[in-house]
Amino acid sequence: MESTLSFGDPHTPYDPQNSPAQPGYQASAPQSMPGHAPYGYTPYGYPPHGAYPQGGYGVGVPPLAHWGRRVGAYLLDGLIILGPMYGMGFIDLARSDDPATAEPGAFFAVGVVYTLVMAIFQLYREGATGQTTGKWVLGISLRREADGGTLGMGMAFVRKLAHIVDSLPCYIGWFLPLFDTKRQTFADKMCRTVVVKVSHT
Numbered sequence: 001m002e003s004t005l006s007f008g009d010p011h012t013p014y015d016p017q018n019s020p021a022q023p024g025y026q027a028s029a030p031q032s033m034p035g036h037a038p039y040g041y042t043p044y045g046y047p048p049h050g051a052y053p054q055g056g057y058g059v060g061v062p063p064l065a066h067w068g069r070r071v072g073a074y075l076l077d078g079l080i081i082l083g084p085m086y087g088m089g090f091i092d093l094a095r096s097d098d099p100a101t102a103e104p105g106a107f108f109a110v111g112v113v114y115t116l117v118m119a120i121f122q123l124y125r126e127g128a129t130g131q132t133t134g135k136w137v138l139g140i141s142l143r144r145e146a147d148g149g150t151l152g153m154g155m156a157f158v159r160k161l162a163h164i165v166d167s168l169p170c171y172i173g174w175f176l177p178l179f180d181t182k183r184q185t186f187a188d189k190m191c192r193t194v195v196v197k198v199s200h201t
Helices: 067-095 106-129 133-138 153-167 172-178 186-191
Strands: 140-144 193-197
Touching: 067 106, 067 133, 067 140, 067 172, 106 133, 106 153, 133 140, 153 172, 153 186, 172 186, 186 193
Parallel strands: none
Antiparallel strands: 140 193
16 A cells, blocks of 8 residues: 655645745845944955956945045145144244244244144044045045945054155155055055045035
């Protein structure tokens, strides 16, 4: 005597694509990563060196900043930080009886204090938001290459020190973004950072 085991109707075999959802279960939408990335773009990982596709940098990755914008931001920051100190120094010279033998006076001392305070403030701002005043005006931002996050003040300071390497071989590191695929200086490569274009917020 032959017995047959049957699971449901043999004339309607199981089709995973057309089967109804099981009671108590429902499809869930993909969950996003906790938190959110600043400036409206999602965290990203840049492809390996030389692996960028033509015409874009991948989904969710903002375009890299042009070298000219970086130079403009650097010059503007220098003017903001150092300009008042030199201006006050000239005031001391104008007030002296003999500019040739004049020594730094009270105005220049105030200018030095201003420069120190402003340099620290700009460093903090770059670490916290990715932007100094110059970068904000030019619409660019300093970011971690791995995920697009900000560096923090400590790593922003380390990157400033790493610019020494950019200056040593005839300042070639400062011009490297003109030729590099990721538009990085040597300091950027050492600290794993990129500078990207962003919208004003």
